[in-house]
Every structure is written in C-alpha cells, then in structure tokens.
C-alpha cells in the first residue's frame with residue numbers, strides 16, 4: 080500500500096462531485112456514477128487506479144522556478160479558456176505604454192509587443208523572466224512584486240495582470256498598485272482562476288516527473304472581494320466575464336477517456352476563470 084493517494088482516489092473525487100451536481104435533476108447520472116465508483120473501488124489495487132500520485136506544495140517562487148521551462152504548454156485548460164476573452168479586451172486598447180504585472184514567461188507581453196505596445200514586465204520569479212526576455216526581446220523585464228511595483232504613478236495606459244493574483248493572500252494591496260501605475264482613463268485587465276475552482280481545491284499544478292506533481296497554492300478570492308478592492312482603488316468595472324469548462328478544456332484533463340461521461344457530469348459548465356476589464360477614474 081502506497082503512502083500517496085492514488086489515481087483511483089483522484090478519480091473518485093470527481094465521481095463524488097458528479098453525484099452532488101446531478102442529485103435530484105439527473106438520477107440516471109447519479110446511478111451511473113455510483114456504479115463507476117463501485118468498479119474503481121473494487122479494482123483499486125490494479126493499474127491505472129493503483130498508480131500513486133506524489134503531490135508536493137511549493138512556495139510561490141520555488142514552484143515557478145521549477146515550472147518555468149515547461150510552463151508554455153498548449154494544453155493548459157485555464158489558459159485555453161482565458162485567452163480569447165483577454166485578447167478581446169486587449170484588442171480594444173490603442174497602442175501605448177503597458178505593464179504586464181506578474182508577466183511570467185511573457186505570454187501576454189509578447190502579444191502586446193506584437194500589437195505595437197511598449198511593454199514592461201514585472202515578475203517575482205527570475206526563471207520565468209528568463210523565458211520572457213527570450214520570447215520578447217523588445218520588452219523590458221525586471222524582478223518585482225505585485226504589492227510594490229517598481230513603476231512611477233500614472234506611467235502606463237494599460238496594466239495587465241493574468242493568472243497571478245490568486246497567489247497573493249490579500250487582494251487589495253496588489254489591486255491598489257495596479258491602479259496607481261495607470262493613468263486616469265486608462266485600463267486594467269485582470270484574469271484569474273475562478274474562485275469557485277479555488278474553493279474546489281484547484282491549485283497551480285504542474286508535472287515534475289512520472290506520477291509527480293508540484294503545485295503553488297491558489298487563495299480563494301471571492302467576486303465580492305474583487306469588487307471591494309476595485310472600489311477602494313478607484314477602478315470601475317467595464318466587464319466581468321466567467322468562461323466555463325467546455326469540451327476542449329475537458330479534453331486536456333488526461334483521464335477524459337478512462338470514465339466516459341465523468342468529466343461532463345463533474346466539471347462541464349463550471350466557471351474556469353474570471354476576467355475583469357476595469358477603467359481608472
């Protein structure tokens with residue numbers, strides 16, 4: 080018997096969620112999932128159900144240091160759901176001075192530079208910045224923290240902060256900083272893992288080897304907390320979008336074929352990310 084939870088345990092978690100979501104409305108789904116649970120439990124000593132999953136929490140910098148080289152994979156469901164919505168918001172902004180705060184490997188910095196913006200990128204993890212500098216040679220990247228941005232007040236037309244605020248324990252100081260560096264009338268675009276996902280135990284998880292994963296903790300930031308932080312920072316909400324898990328995102332989860340119908344019942348239709356378009360007053 081392994082000390083680690085197994086792939087079977089992981090799948091059973093989704094089975095339980097599928098039952099809770101189907102209760103009352105879809106008794107046939109409840110029965111099918113209960114039968115599936117019985118089968119997985121009966122075969123839990125066999126592969127693939129017996130395969131141990133070694134999950135290690137890393138602090139933010141250590142996690143992204145490990146993840147930096149493999150971060151830019153095309154099959155990240157969070158990124159897949161987020162990109163079309165953020166792109167739409169960025170496309171509406173005329174070229175100008177832009178901050179990509181917590182820019183990571185420069186996913187959005189590259190997009191913005193290609194659209195004629197003058198891009199500065201800030202991130203706390205040097206290894207992520209190495210990737211960003213390689214990808215966006217025309218950008219200016221430096222180490223810095225979301226709660227203490229190394230930029231003058233009102234120095235950019237647009238500040239972008241994607242998939243990072245969930246790692247700060249308190250939203251308000253980071254939102255204040257984003258608002259401070261934007262000129263009046265300028266925009267702030269924020270995306271993050273949806274709080275509903277964070278409440279369900281989703282963290283920023285990356286593969287470290289066969290059956291080994293690292294993760295950086297996602298803090299739950301409720302939509303009401305965002306709204307309070309925006310109000311305090313003088314940011315008006317222009318748009319709030321909540322794209323949902325669809326078939327394309329589910330297909331990336333790797334075990335979609337193991338239990339037919341499971342991910343559709345457990346996950347499809349839940350919000351993946353929240354995306355905000357804000358204007359500084």
Ligand SMILES: C[S@@+](CC[C@H](N)C(=O)[O-])C[C@H]1O[C@@H](n2cnc3c(N)ncnc32)[C@H](O)[C@@H]1O
Pocket residue numbers: 139140143180181182183184185186187201202203204207223224225226240241242243246247283
């Ligand atoms: C999931 S990655 C997102 C990177 C990029 N914005 C994107 O959307 O692809 C999270 C990034 O946030 C950075 N980060 C987390 N907390 C930070 C903080 N307090 N200050 C600066 N960077 C931070 C990490 O180093 C990492 O590069």
